Amino acid sequence: MDMASMYLGDSAMGDRILAYGENGDASSNVLFSSGTLRRLFFFGLIIYSIDKIEATERLKQIILWGAFLSIVTYLLFSQIGYFSIRLSAYYRIIECIWLSYFPFIFKNHRSQMIVIAFFFLYSILQVSSALMLEDNGLLPIRTIVFEDL
Numbered sequence: 001m002d003m004a005s006m007y008l009g010d011s012a013m014g015d016r017i018l019a020y021g022e023n024g025d026a027s028s029n030v031l032f033s034s035g036t037l038r039r040l041f042f043f044g045l046i047i048y049s050i051d052k053i054e055a056t057e058r059l060k061q062i063i064l065w066g067a068f069l070s071i072v073t074y075l076l077f078s079q080i081g082y083f084s085i086r087l088s089a090y091y092r093i094i095e096c097i098w099l100s101y102f103p104f105i106f107k108n109h110r111s112q113m114i115v116i117a118f119f120f121l122y123s124i125l126q127v128s129s130a131l132m133l134e135d136n137g138l139l140p141i142r143t144i145v146f147e148d149l
Contacts, residue, residue, distance in 0.1 A: 036074070036075075036078070039070070039071055039074055039088075040071070042067070042095055043067050043068075043070075043071050045102070046063060046064065046067045046095075047064070049098075049101075049102055049105050050063065050064050052105040053098075053101040053102065053104070053105055054101065054104065055101055059097075062094070062097075063094055063097060063098050066091050066093075066094030067091070067094050067095070069091055070088045070091030070092065070095075071088075073087050073088040073091070074087075074088035099119055102115065102119075103115040103116045
């Protein structure tokens with residue numbers, strides 16, 4: 001946190017990092033969490049399946065590099081839990097793109113349906129866990145327009 005205030009000074013970004021750092025839940029280390037295991041699992045699946053999906057080489061490179069940047073960003077900032085999650089969240093769209101191709105690497109129709117059902121249930125669980133945060137899980141946010149939201 002001291003590095004953030006040293007480099008960012010009294011900027012809005014510096015204030016946000018410091019505010020999240022003062023919150024016990026937001027500043028926790030996320031390196032040894034289930035979220036890290038999930039990210040590593042999906043990254044492994046992407047590496048395994050990237051040559052098998054039917055997409056252009058350019059899209060395959062975007063998926064691979066996007067997944068790599070997501071995991072690296074997440075791990076680099078894992079000491080600042082909430083900040084790490086927020087920074088790497090921009091690359092979660094890469095997982096969504098990859099998920100649209102993944103079931104079709106299986107030739108068996110039954111296997112495709114099982115994988116689609118699994119990812120559908122996984123998506124429902126992810127959305128419901130995001131919506132079921134205690135006290136909405138929101139921290140006061142300072143913006144240029146509104147002082148506290």
